[in-house]
Amino acid sequence: MNLSQKTILITGATSGIGLALTEQLQANNQVIAIGRSEYKLEQLHKQYPSIKCMVLDLSRHDAIANKQQALKSFGPIDIIINNAAIQNTAHFTEQLSDNSANQTSIKLKKISEEIQTNLTSVCQLTACLLTQLISAASHQQPGAVVNINSGLALAPKKQSAVYCATKAAMNHFTLSLRYQLEHHPVKVMQAYLPLVDTAMTFGRGSNKLTCEQAANAIIKGIEDDVLDNAIGKVKWLKRLLRLTPNFAFNMMKNA
Template identity: 45%
Template sequence: MNLRNKVIIITGGTSGVGRQLVALLCHNNTVIVITRHTTRLTELTDAHQNIHVFSADLSDSKQYKGLAQKVQRRFPIVDVLINNAAVQNTQMFTDTNFKYETIAQEINVNFNAICSLSYLFLPNLKNANEQAIILNINSGLALVPKKSSAVYCASKAAMNIFSQSLNYQLEQTNISVLQAFLPLVDTPMTQGRGASKLSSEQAAVEIIKGLEKQIPINNIGKVKLLRVLTTLAPPLARKLLKRS
């Protein structure tokens, strides 16, 4: 796909990988950013051109329809939907500070929003003049979980299967569903966790390369090695990731 003069929706575009995607894509495209951080939205529009911002809390599923309607009134055609927004709670169910309400919130942002926005924006994507793409930003933890962040790991695994199934459903349309699987990336979400992180800038570059080439499963960085381990030595992969 030639990423010029496209209308691109990016969720979670004010920090981390999402912000880098916005910065790289906005020069030659119209970028629609969906996020709940209104102060960061102002900073984003001041820093970049060709950006249109819509504020929504994706942890609240009641906001999805209204959000889609607002976007559709201004942008009847969408070429690319990048489902990037995600949250990860590291508390375990056995921790005394675990908050029950975070379960639904995390599932909504990491999975429900992906399913819902993919459906709600289908008419816009079908209106694209050429090929349209839904790109779901996934994680190596969709392949092998770690001990903490059980809901995050499960939601990413669900995204993986959903993406493949939806791609089957859309085979006779102009829409393809792609995934980018990320290793541990240096973002605000991962502060204080892990080492040897991939920079958010490099992650965004690799995501865009996969988008341009329309790679269905784009394994980025150490996820390539994880794929090999899950095939050749599953117990070792589980051991390495368990306490990651």
């Protein structure tokens, strides 16, 4: 796929991997940056005036439904990169002694926001924009849905059970959508990332990829038509899962 003169919509575009993707792709493409911080989007637009921006809080269940017309106003879209993700809930067993109604409500709200951002919004946004995507695509110039996933979709860790579950669900959503679009000129791709140095992973792990390295690998995978792009250490994880699955799951348990 030639990543030039495309209209590319990127969620979570104001920080981390999303920002690195936005900065690298804006030079030769029309980028539509989606984020929840109006201030960050304004700063992004000041730096790159060609970028179109939209404030959209994907953790809200009604956000995409309320912005349908605004999203459709962008016209034909060649590529959607579903990148936005959050990680709220570490341990379900934390603070078991505090079972107050207020504390429980906070936990339930965090779980809902995590699932909404990481999975439901991906399904909703793809459904909302699919007609625009198909209308812009041809067999000579195919479109793409690119879901930014994690190695945790393949083998979960002890912490962040909800996050791991959303990534595993995204894996199946990607595969199923790929089946549904196999007779359309739209590719459905995903990139399985290892630990990347972002605000989400601050203070955890070592030997992380930089956001720029992750973005480079994602872009190269799109250009090379890699449908399931295992990046960095995830390549080794996939091999271990084939050869010694028990060892791989135990290794990832406390990752």
